[in-house]
Amino acid sequence: MAQKKQTNGAENHAGTTLDQYFAKDPERLAQNLARALEELGKAAASWTEAREKSESSDITAAPLADMIRTFSRVSEYWLGDPGRALEAQTRLFAEFMGIWANAIRRMSEENVGDYARASTTDKRFQDPEWGRNAFFSFLKQAYLVTARWAADLVDGADDLDDITRHKARFYVEQISQALSPSNFLLTNPELYRETMASDGENLVRGMRMLAEDIAAGKGDLKLRQSDSSKFKVGENIATTPGRVVARNDLVEVLQYEPATKNVLKRPLLIVPPWINKFYILDLNPKRSFIRWAVEQGHTVFVISWVNPDERHARLDWADYIDQGIRFALDTIEAATGERQVNAMGYCVGGTLLAAGLALMAAEDDNRIASATLLTTQVDFTFAGDLKVFVDEDQIRALDAAMRERGYLDATRMATAFNMLRAGDLIWPYVVNNYLRGQAPLPFDLLYWNSDSTRLAAANHSYYLRNCYLENNLSRGRAILRGKALHLEQIKIPIFNLATREDHIAPAKSVFLGSRFFGGPVEFVLAGSGHIAGVINPPEMKKYQFWTGAEPDGELADWMATATENAGSWWPRWHEWIVAQDDKKVKARKPAKSKKSLGEAPGDYVRIRA
Incomplete structure (x- = not known):
C-alpha cells in the first residue's frame, strides 16, 4: 500500500495523471x-x-x-x-x-x-x-x-x-x-x-x-483592481489633519495642521493632477508626502479639484489657472499674510502650473517664488505611448463625445492609462476576477487608481491639442487669455523631478523640458516609475535618485556623470527649498470660522465618477 501511494505521488508530481483535467x-x-x-x-x-x-x-x-x-x-x-x-x-x-x-x-x-x-x-x-x-x-x-x-x-x-x-x-x-x-x-x-x-x-x-x-461602469467595464469596501476617504486613507479653508465651483483649498512649533515662512502650495484625486500624496500616514512635508516645517496648502460634470464643460486652462491656482494663492495670502509661496505641481498639475507661471510672468504676477515639477512634461516630443491615442481623427471623435455630456467619462481615461501597462493593470485582473472568480485584495494604491475622475470637455480638449498633438506649450504658441505663453519668461528656480521607469511622463521627455525655462533648473532623476518613484518616503529606504550637472544635452550624457544616491529624493528636495529661503515663523493653524467648510480631505474628493 505504501509503495502504491508513493507511485501515485510521483505521477502527480510529474504531471502524468489526467484526472485533474476532468470534472x-x-x-x-x-x-x-x-x-x-x-x-x-x-x-x-x-x-x-x-x-x-x-x-x-x-x-x-x-x-x-x-x-x-x-x-x-x-x-x-x-x-x-x-x-x-x-x-x-x-x-x-x-x-x-x-x-x-x-x-x-x-x-x-x-x-x-x-x-x-x-x-x-x-x-x-x-x-x-x-x-x-x-x-x-x-x-x-x-x-x-x-x-x-x-x-x-x-x-x-x-x-x-x-x-x-x-x-x-x-x-x-x-x-x-x-x-x-x-x-x-x-x-x-x-x-x-x-x-x-x-x-x-x-x-x-x-x-x-x-x-x-x-x-x-454604466455600460462600460469598470475593472476592479482592489477591494474598495476596505477603504474610506478621510477614515483610513487621506487622513492627514487639516481643514477646507476655501471653496469655489472648481476647487477646494485645504490647509493642513502644523506639526512643528516653527514653520518655513513661505507656504507650500501643491497643484495635483485633476485626472486623479489628490490623495495619492496622502495615501496613509506611512506613505504621505503631505504629512512628511508638514513634519519638515512646511505650511502645506493643497488644491482639491472637483470631479467635473456638465456645469464645468466650458472651463479651459485659463479657468483652471484663475479658479484653481490663483484662487489658492489668494487664499494663502488671506490665511497667512504671505504673498510669496513655493509651488509644487504633479504630472498634468505640473504642466498647468508651468502654463500658469508663464501667464503670470506675462502679467507681472510674482507670487510664486519657486516651483517644483514632479514627473511633469512641458515639451511633448517624447511623450510616450499616450501619444498613440492623440491624432486629429481621435481628438475629433473625443470632442464630439464630450460635447454630448460636457465631459469625458472617467472609465475612458482610466482604460487608456491601464493600457500603458496592460500586462500589469488589465489582464491579470481579467483572469483573476472573471475567470478565477477571486475578488482582488485591498490595496490603497490600486483603490486610488480606480477612483477615477471625469474630465471637463474644454479643459481636456485644450490639453490634448496644445500639448500632445501640436506641442504648443514649449514652442510659445499656446494661447491663454489672448496671451502667448513663453516658458523662457519663467525666471524662478525650478526643481524638476523625473522617474526612470515612467510610462506616462518619460524621463527623456521631462529632461528635455528643462531647457525651456528661463531660470535655474535643478534636475533630479528618481528610481522606479510615475507613482512609486514619487511616493517614496525616506523611512522605506527604497530605490534611489540621481543628481548631477545642469540638464543640458541628452539624458544619457547627463546620467553618465550623475551621482547615484540611495533612498528617497524627498530630503534632497527639502534641502533645495530651504536653500531658496530658510526664514521661519511661528506655526500657523487653519482658521476655524463659524461658517466652517469642514475637515480635510473635504467634500470634492469624495465625489465618485
Missing part, C-alpha cells in the same frame, strides 16, 4: 455553466441598456480605425514585395518547425528545455504545466514565437515614419497581451484545473463580478 461532478458543472451564462447575460444586458439609454457613448471607432490604418502601412511594406512576404512567412514557419523538432527531442531525451522560453519575470507562465504538459507547452511556445515575429515585422518595416512605427509597436503589444493563452479558460492549465476542481463555481463568481463591474 468531478459533470452534472454540477453543467448547472454552474448555466448559472455563469445567466450572469453573463446580465452583463450583456447592462452593456446594451446603457447604449439604448445613451448613457454610454462609444468612441472606439476612431482608435480602431487608426489601428487598422497603422497595420495597413506595415502590411504594405511586407506584401508589396513578394520576396519580403516569403521571407517573413519562412521565418515564422521555421520557428514553428523549431518548436516541433524540440518536442520530438523531449520525447526521447531528458532535460531538454523549451525552444521558445518566456522571461523569468513573466508571471503568465509560472505554472509548471506550461513546461511539462506537451499541449500547454506547445501553446505557450507558439504564442511566444508569433508575438515576437509580429513585433519584428514592425521593427523590420523600413519605410515607416517614427509616429506610425510607434503606434504599430503599441498596437502589436496590446493585441499580443490580449491573445495570450494565459487569458483563456481552455488554454490556461491553472484556470482549467481550478474550473474542474470547483465544478465551475469560479465561473459563476467571475461572471457575477463581470456583470457588477459593467453595471458600475
Whole structure:
C-alpha cells in the first residue's frame, strides 16, 4: 500500500495523471455553466441598456480605425514585395518547425528545455504545466514565437515614419497581451484545473463580478483592481489633519495642521493632477508626502479639484489657472499674510502650473517664488505611448463625445492609462476576477487608481491639442487669455523631478523640458516609475535618485556623470527649498470660522465618477 501511494505521488508530481483535467461532478458543472451564462447575460444586458439609454457613448471607432490604418502601412511594406512576404512567412514557419523538432527531442531525451522560453519575470507562465504538459507547452511556445515575429515585422518595416512605427509597436503589444493563452479558460492549465476542481463555481463568481463591474461602469467595464469596501476617504486613507479653508465651483483649498512649533515662512502650495484625486500624496500616514512635508516645517496648502460634470464643460486652462491656482494663492495670502509661496505641481498639475507661471510672468504676477515639477512634461516630443491615442481623427471623435455630456467619462481615461501597462493593470485582473472568480485584495494604491475622475470637455480638449498633438506649450504658441505663453519668461528656480521607469511622463521627455525655462533648473532623476518613484518616503529606504550637472544635452550624457544616491529624493528636495529661503515663523493653524467648510480631505474628493 505504501509503495502504491508513493507511485501515485510521483505521477502527480510529474504531471502524468489526467484526472485533474476532468470534472468531478459533470452534472454540477453543467448547472454552474448555466448559472455563469445567466450572469453573463446580465452583463450583456447592462452593456446594451446603457447604449439604448445613451448613457454610454462609444468612441472606439476612431482608435480602431487608426489601428487598422497603422497595420495597413506595415502590411504594405511586407506584401508589396513578394520576396519580403516569403521571407517573413519562412521565418515564422521555421520557428514553428523549431518548436516541433524540440518536442520530438523531449520525447526521447531528458532535460531538454523549451525552444521558445518566456522571461523569468513573466508571471503568465509560472505554472509548471506550461513546461511539462506537451499541449500547454506547445501553446505557450507558439504564442511566444508569433508575438515576437509580429513585433519584428514592425521593427523590420523600413519605410515607416517614427509616429506610425510607434503606434504599430503599441498596437502589436496590446493585441499580443490580449491573445495570450494565459487569458483563456481552455488554454490556461491553472484556470482549467481550478474550473474542474470547483465544478465551475469560479465561473459563476467571475461572471457575477463581470456583470457588477459593467453595471458600475454604466455600460462600460469598470475593472476592479482592489477591494474598495476596505477603504474610506478621510477614515483610513487621506487622513492627514487639516481643514477646507476655501471653496469655489472648481476647487477646494485645504490647509493642513502644523506639526512643528516653527514653520518655513513661505507656504507650500501643491497643484495635483485633476485626472486623479489628490490623495495619492496622502495615501496613509506611512506613505504621505503631505504629512512628511508638514513634519519638515512646511505650511502645506493643497488644491482639491472637483470631479467635473456638465456645469464645468466650458472651463479651459485659463479657468483652471484663475479658479484653481490663483484662487489658492489668494487664499494663502488671506490665511497667512504671505504673498510669496513655493509651488509644487504633479504630472498634468505640473504642466498647468508651468502654463500658469508663464501667464503670470506675462502679467507681472510674482507670487510664486519657486516651483517644483514632479514627473511633469512641458515639451511633448517624447511623450510616450499616450501619444498613440492623440491624432486629429481621435481628438475629433473625443470632442464630439464630450460635447454630448460636457465631459469625458472617467472609465475612458482610466482604460487608456491601464493600457500603458496592460500586462500589469488589465489582464491579470481579467483572469483573476472573471475567470478565477477571486475578488482582488485591498490595496490603497490600486483603490486610488480606480477612483477615477471625469474630465471637463474644454479643459481636456485644450490639453490634448496644445500639448500632445501640436506641442504648443514649449514652442510659445499656446494661447491663454489672448496671451502667448513663453516658458523662457519663467525666471524662478525650478526643481524638476523625473522617474526612470515612467510610462506616462518619460524621463527623456521631462529632461528635455528643462531647457525651456528661463531660470535655474535643478534636475533630479528618481528610481522606479510615475507613482512609486514619487511616493517614496525616506523611512522605506527604497530605490534611489540621481543628481548631477545642469540638464543640458541628452539624458544619457547627463546620467553618465550623475551621482547615484540611495533612498528617497524627498530630503534632497527639502534641502533645495530651504536653500531658496530658510526664514521661519511661528506655526500657523487653519482658521476655524463659524461658517466652517469642514475637515480635510473635504467634500470634492469624495465625489465618485
